[in-house]
Structures are given as structure tokens and as C-alpha cells.
Amino acid sequence: MPAPTYGRLRHVVNSQNVRGNGPRQRNPRLSQSSRIVLSPMMMMRLTAIPISRRQKAVAGLCVGVVILGCTSEVGTSCEPLVAGVQVVDAQAPAPLQFGRESVWTELWRVGGQREGQELLTPVSLAVGPDGTVAIPDFGLGEVVVVGADGTWRGPVFRKGPGPEELQTPVAATWSSDGDLWVFDVVSPKILRYRGPDQPVSSVLVSAVFTAPVVSSGELVWAGVQPGGAVLLYPGWQSSPDAADPSLYRATLQRMSRTGGPIDTVASVAFPTVSAGRLHAWPVPGWARLVVALGAKGQFAVGGLDGTYRIVVYDSTGAAVRQICRQAAALALRPSERGEFDLEGLEELAAAIRAAPRSPTLAPYGYLVLGADGSLWVQRERSAAYPGESPSLYGRPGAHYDVFDPGGAYRGSTTIPEGGSLVGALGDTIWTFVRGSLDEIELVAYERANR
Numbered sequence: 001m002p003a004p005t006y007g008r009l010r011h012v013v014n015s016q017n018v019r020g021n022g023p024r025q026r027n028p029r030l031s032q033s034s035r036i037v038l039s040p041m042m043m044m045r046l047t048a049i050p051i052s053r054r055q056k057a058v059a060g061l062c063v064g065v066v067i068l069g070c071t072s073e074v075g076t077s078c079e080p081l082v083a084g085v086q087v088v089d090a091q092a093p094a095p096l097q098f099g100r101e102s103v104w105t106e107l108w109r110v111g112g113q114r115e116g117q118e119l120l121t122p123v124s125l126a127v128g129p130d131g132t133v134a135i136p137d138f139g140l141g142e143v144v145v146v147g148a149d150g151t152w153r154g155p156v157f158r159k160g161p162g163p164e165e166l167q168t169p170v171a172a173t174w175s176s177d178g179d180l181w182v183f184d185v186v187s188p189k190i191l192r193y194r195g196p197d198q199p200v201s202s203v204l205v206s207a208v209f210t211a212p213v214v215s216s217g218e219l220v221w222a223g224v225q226p227g228g229a230v231l232l233y234p235g236w237q238s239s240p241d242a243a244d245p246s247l248y249r250a251t252l253q254r255m256s257r258t259g260g261p262i263d264t265v266a267s268v269a270f271p272t273v274s275a276g277r278l279h280a281w282p283v284p285g286w287a288r289l290v291v292a293l294g295a296k297g298q299f300a301v302g303g304l305d306g307t308y309r310i311v312v313y314d315s316t317g318a319a320v321r322q323i324c325r326q327a328a329a330l331a332l333r334p335s336e337r338g339e340f341d342l343e344g345l346e347e348l349a350a351a352i353r354a355a356p357r358s359p360t361l362a363p364y365g366y367l368v369l370g371a372d373g374s375l376w377v378q379r380e381r382s383a384a385y386p387g388e389s390p391s392l393y394g395r396p397g398a399h400y401d402v403f404d405p406g407g408a409y410r411g412s413t414t415i416p417e418g419g420s421l422v423g424a425l426g427d428t429i430w431t432f433v434r435g436s437l438d439e440i441e442l443v444a445y446e447r448a449n450r
Contacts (some may be wrong), residue, residue, distance in 0.1 A: 109444070120137055123222075166191060175224070234251070246271055303362065306358060397418060
């Protein structure tokens with residue numbers, strides 16, 4: 001069985017030792033046009049579907065949440081997506097705390113080319129209640145802890161296949177009492193770290209739950225909740241019941257620690273294009289399923305349709321709040337119209353130009369759920385082609401709408417240049433910054449003009 005790659009394509013590269021005392025060199029497998037090639041354990045295996053198979057127009061295609069039925073509301077609907085959920089209309093007046101002119105002051109940065117602080121494929125960031133952060137690094141098979149003051153504490157688990165050892169971390173979270181929970185997708189199991197003087201405990205996760213990831217080798221997103229529940233967003237799958245073979249589906253599932261039934265939280269269909277060796281790339285402009293994990297087991301789900309609606313769930317998996325806002329989607333970027341000229345992606349550009357346009361452009365493309373319960377919504381949509389922006393995080397220097405824990409709109413802000421937002425707590429944010437040699441730094445900022 002192949003080990004899973006992280007990202008939106010089936011990519012595998014040969015394993016290599018990334019540690020060493022010599023100068024670090026740029027990884028040729030992580031070029032600008034293929035930066036979502038993230039796993040150091042596999043070699044590329046891409047398949048293609050001839051473009052001619054998707055010539056049929058999909059004008060009027062209805063895209064929505066499968067368990068709720070297809071929706072045709074456009075733009076500004078605030079109708080509840082889940083029965084009984086509290087609906088928060090964020091248009092209501094509220095004192096604004098953030099503005100595009102917000103000034104972010106750098107507090108510290110770690111990782112990059114600093115000796116002993118390697119980061120290869122950090123997939124997310126878990127922010128604790130005191131500002132301590134944990135970085136699950138899929139490529140290194142480690143979870144690194146960094147103190148609130150930027151002190152690099154290093155890995156906290158032993159690497160290996162043993163019951164209390166770690167191999168393939170894909171998600172981490174902190175509980176309110178300071179325990180660190182980590183999801184190892186291949187073992188599969190959940191590890192609980194209570195501190196350096198306490199034993200690590202583990203609980204197995206049903207192999208049935210992780211089978212779609214392990215068998216396909218594809219994973220888009222994963223989450224773990226304090227107490228041991230896990231969330232899984234495998235690679236996109238074709239819709240066998242769809243008349244158009246280019247229609248694919250993204251699905252988010254949840255399983256409790258007790259190993260009960262697998263719950264489908266959301267399932268969204270969208271059109272794709274295939275070109276050359278690139279298979280089933282989402283047509284730009286359409287809504288894409290996006291998920292964010294927060295504190296105390298909360299998680300947020302968006303991209304359910306073309307409207308500005310985001311549902312927040314509690315630690316039990318119950319929907320507790322829907323946030324909606326009337327905000328026009330950004331116009332299509334030139335790249336989203338297929339107006340790019342990159343070597344090896346000429347066929348993709350032509351396929352995008354010929355693809356159907358969404359009747360309602362997606363109003364956002366990425367979510368961050370702060371450790372304080374705040375919700376950060378990136379207004380820019382996802383990458384139009386491989387390598388346009390990081391595949392695992394938000395776009396560098398993006399614009400965000402900010403909502404408080406109750407769902408009230410608190411303004412918008414711009415992330416510092418080059419940084420992809422991965423965490424927030426109060427007036428502090430954390431970003432991943434990729435350098436010229438593909439090294440990754442974690443940078444903390446504080447809002448100066450509060």
C-alpha cells in the first residue's frame with residue numbers, strides 16, 4: 001500500500017535525508033510549478049483523462065451538500081444549511097477591531113535554515129491556550145513544539161511503529177488542560193502527550209476509516225479533537241452516479257473515539273478538467289470544500305456552495321453556528337481564466353479556458369479557526385494551477401475577514417507579505433513563510449494598532 005501524499009495530486013518522490021551539516025540546496029522536486037509535490041516517500045504517478053471526454057457543457061450544474069440536497073441560492077443567502085443551527089448574520093453592526101490598515105509587528109521566527117530547526121512538510125499548526133504551538137510535520141514524521149516566546153522545544157514523540165511512537169502525523173490539537181493530541185494516519189492511531197515527565201498514551205483508529213487515504217495515497221486535510229475523535233478529508237473522488245465524468249466530489253467524514261459509525265459531515269461536488277498528465281484539477285471559481293480545526297474540538301466547514309456561509313461544529317460533531325455575510329466574490333484572476341503561460345501547463349490553461357464558468361463565484365477559499373474561537377476567512381480563492389500558491393495553507397499575503405467567537409464580523413485585514421496564515425489567538429497570528437530554497441519558517445506577529 002502506498003503511503004499517503006499530502007496535497008491535491010497523486011505525487012510520490014523518492015525518500016531522501018533532509019538533515020545535514022552542509023548548505024541546503026533547492027529541492028528540484030519542489031519547483032515553482034510543482035510545489036504541491038510534498039511527500040518524500042513516493043514517486044510521481046499521474047493519470048489523465050482526454051479533454052474530449054468533458055466537452056459537454058455543465059451550465060446549470062447544481063453543486064451543494066449531498067446530505068442536504070442541492071442548493072441553488074446565490075451570493076448572499078443566509079438560509080440555514082443544517083436544521084436547527086444558530087444563524088449569525090454578520091452584516092449586523094458591530095465595533096470593528098480589524099482593518100486593512102492593521103499593522104503587524106514580527107515577534108519571532110523559527111525554522112528555515114537554522115541548524116536543528118528543520119521543517120520539511122508542516123501540514124498545519126495547533127495553537128494552545130497559552131500560545132504554545134505544535135507543528136505536525138508529515139515529511140519528517142515528527143511533531144515539533146515551539147513555546148509562546150519562540151523557543152524551539154523540538155519533537156516530543158519518538159519516531160517508530162511502536163504503540164507510543166509516531167510515523168505519519170497529519171493533525172494535532174491542544175486540549176484546554178494543555179494535553180497535545182496527534183493523529184497518525186498510517187498506523188492509524190491517536191497519541192496523547194501530557195508532558196515530558198508523563199507517559200504517552202495511544203488509542204487505535206479503525207482502519208476502515210482511514211482506508212480511503214491509505215489505499216489511494218491521497219489526503220487533502222485531517223483533524224483530531226481532544227478526546228480522540230478524528231476528521232478525514234481524503235482525495236477527491238469521481239462521482240459514479242454523475243452523467244458527466246468530469247464531476248468530482250470532496251467529502252469530510254468524522255469518527256468518534258469509540259469507533260462508532262462514520263458520519264459524513266459534508267460532501268460537495270464540483271467540475272474538473274484533465275490535461276496532459278494532470279488528472280481532475282478543479283475548475284477555478286467554483287466553490288471547494290474547506291475545513292479548519294480550532295480549540296476545544298471546534299471545527300468549521302465552508303465551500304458548501306457558492307454563498308458566503310460557514311458552519312461551525314462543536315467537539316461532539318454537532319453544528320452550533322452558521323456564519324453568513326453579504327460580500328461580493330472577488331473577480332476571476334487572469335490565472336483563473338486560464339491566462340497563464342507556464343511550461344508543462346499549456347494544456348491545463350487551454351482546458352480551463354474551455355471549462356464552464358461557475359454561475360456564482362466562490363466568495364472565499366480558505367479558513368482558519370483561531371485558538372480563541374475567532375474565524376478567519378480568506379477572500380482569495382484557491383490556486384488556479386499547481387504551484388500558484390501553497391497547496392496546504394492559505395495564499396501568502398492574503399486578505400481575511402475576521403469574526404469573533406460569537407460570529408460577529410470584526411473587520412478585515414491583510415496578512416504580512418509572504419506569510420500564509422495558519423493560526424490565531426487574540427492579537428497574535430502565526431504564518432508559514434517559504435524561502436527561496438523551499439525552506440519553511442514559522443513566523444509570529446502581533447497586531448500593533450489595537
